[in-house]
Amino acid sequence: MEVITAVVAWGLSAVCQNTVTSQWLAPICPRNITTELASRLSSSAQIYSPGSAGFAEATSRWSSFETPDINIVAVPSVEDDVAQIVKYASQNNIPYIAVSGGHGAITTESRLKHGIEIWMHQLNTIEIGEDSARIGGGALSKAVTHALWDAGKQTVTGGCECTSLLGPGLGGGHGLLQGRHGLVSDQFISMNIVLASGEIRTIDETSDLWWAIQGAGHNFGIVTSVTVRVYEIQHPDWAYEAFTFTSDKVEQLYENLNVHLLNNGSPPVNIVNYGFLMNVPEMDPKPFHDLGPTTTDTGSGIYLDVPRWVGWDNDAAPCQHNGLANTRFPIDIQAYNVPAMRKVYDLFADVTQKTPELNGSFFLFEGYSLEGVKAVPGESTAYAFRDDNILVAPVVSWVPAGQDIAQKATKFGNDLRQILYEGTGRSELHAYVNYAFGDETPANWYGFSFYAPIA
Ligand SMILES: Cc1cc2nc3c(=O)[nH]c(=O)nc-3n(C[C@H](O)[C@H](O)[C@H](O)COP(=O)(O)OP(=O)(O)OC[C@H]3O[C@@H](n4cnc5c(N)ncnc54)[C@H](O)[C@@H]3O)c2cc1C
Known part of the structure; x- marks a missing residue:
């Protein structure tokens, strides 16, 4: 033995x-x-x-x-x-x-x-200079925004406190300040990156990899630190107004959003819309009040409070690792197709009522301001969808319990997305890579089928 x-x-x-x-x-x-x-x-x-x-x-x-x-x-x-x-x-x-x-x-x-x-x-160091900051490859958004704030500075990060700077940033990175300064990846000045060979290289706008790293960056190496642009805090004070509407308001609500917030792809730089409104004083609130919301909630504070209002702070549900299966089925759109919004609303209500295991799912509609994003020429980085105006994603959520519910969840998410896709009238799905489910094609993530096609 x-x-x-x-x-x-x-x-x-x-x-x-x-x-x-x-x-x-x-x-x-x-x-x-x-x-x-x-x-x-x-x-x-x-x-x-x-x-x-x-x-x-x-x-x-x-x-x-x-x-x-x-x-x-x-x-x-x-x-x-x-x-x-x-x-x-x-x-x-x-x-x-x-x-x-x-x-x-x-x-x-x-x-x-x-x-x-x-x-x-x-690897979470944050060294702050006058116009730039050097940030460790694993630093989380809250650490970055708070350290910069204490120094009177800001940069573009994702909205959620518990995602990293680079996880979102390497795929573009949407955030509250993008209307003023562009995407997270538009802030990159240089970075240290470990390539597959194990070699560490410092790259910047003079490097071959630079175009690709800004939007398709997860493919090329592990970033150990990044130097980003930082700005003086110009707009410290923020406020929000949240409305809750009943289902009979779907058509009017999305018509109102198209007209009063989207503004033909030039939304006001001061407003971010996450499916509820985050308001600023100069906006006329009447179009939304006139719809007759069942409840409203308002508040004000500083920039650092916004994640808590949205429910994306470290204490909120999206920052917990609680064993749930969460999948997203993203689609970028130009404007709300109102009949399609009615269809997805009805399907969402129907499936979540008939399949209670999926009733923790929700729909995310992100209407960021776009001025800073559109100011960067589309062909100058690998981030493909600067011309799109709204980031939409059903987030399908369930307690893992085998293949049957996983298949139902996947079908549910794809069906919801398909309705919106048909509503765009486009021949190609645009899917934000950082939200992707995983069965989309590289062309769906990077839009390469028209610009320098690789597939
Ligand atoms: C609750 C929630 C809120 C979100 N909010 C936003 C938002 O406001 N804006 C937005 O654009 N996106 C947002 N996202 C999507 C987000 O961009 C992606 O989920 C992203 O992958 C999260 O990065 P992470 O570091 O937290 O994840 P991780 O799972 O740690 O990383 C994700 C991917 O990035 C790679 N990666 C991470 N760090 C590095 C590095 N240093 N070098 C190279 N590769 C690296 C990983 O290998 C992995 O492939 C959100 C997601 C969730 C779940």
Whole structure:
């Protein structure tokens, strides 16, 4: 018996070091990887194995649907650690993925099997200069907005406090300040990026990769730090007004939104519309009050309060990693097609009533101001959809309970999106890559079928 054990142990250890077989045997080789990786990393780097509290925290995600399969978590503490992890993974044919805020929810991430998660959260430094700030590759939005605010500065980040700067930014990145300054990626000045070879490069507008990194950036490497433009705080005070309407108001509401907020693709720079209104004093509120909302709510404060009003602050539901499966089916549109809005409303009500497992789902309509985004020439970056005006996504949510409900959820999301797509009259679906479900095509994400087609 002892001899057999010894032979098996020797056999595993030999096989675990074999670079060709290590990928499929990875589930039974984690200790080996831990020791080898640890010897390459700085003293404050960490490695978490399955079963540890650190592993559970690092691998918990906003959505539990179709997640990456992680064998080990490596936590870099200096930028060079990322390079060492990538080199090690490449040499040993082990797949890897960077995780910052853990809000990525595209199903393609589940193609990663027995991989290394590079949890970026220790790379969270924020060094603020006069016109720029250097931000660690794993820094989260709240840390960035608050640190800049304390220094009298701002930049464009995503609206949610718990997503990272770069997770949204590498795919473009929509946020409250985009109407004034452009997308998150429009703020990039330079960055340090670890390529698949493990080489760290500093890139900027003179580099080959620069065009692609601004919108299709997740494909090209792991960004260990980025230098972004920062601005003096010019508009510290914000206010909101939230309206709740009953179903008989669908047509009038979306007609009103088209006319009074969208304004033929030139919405007022001072207003952001998240499916409820965030108002500023100079806007005439009458068109919405005249519809007769059943309830309204108003408030005012400073820029840093906005995530709490929208329900995207660290304490709100979207920032919890609570085991729910959450999927989105995004579509960018030019304007609300009112009959299509009636159809999606009716389908949404019907399915969520008949299938209670899906009744935690919701619809997200994001009407950001666009001036700063449209001021950047469309062909100058890989972000493809600067001409679109509204970001729409059904967010289908359920408690994971097998394939049956997952299939119903996927059909529900696709059916809702299909109605809106038909309502656009377009021949091509525009799907914001950061919200993508995962079964769209690269042309749907990057719009390359007309500009420099790759497919
Ligand atoms: C509640 C919620 C609110 C959101 N709000 C907004 C919003 O206001 N604006 C907006 O544009 N989008 C928003 N999104 C979408 C968001 O852009 C994506 O979900 C994004 O992937 C989240 O980034 P993350 O760092 O949190 O996720 P992660 O899962 O950590 O990362 C997502 C992807 O980015 C890659 N990545 C992360 N960090 C790096 C890095 N340093 N270098 C290279 N690759 C990296 C990861 O490998 C992964 O592929 C929101 C999503 C949710 C769930």
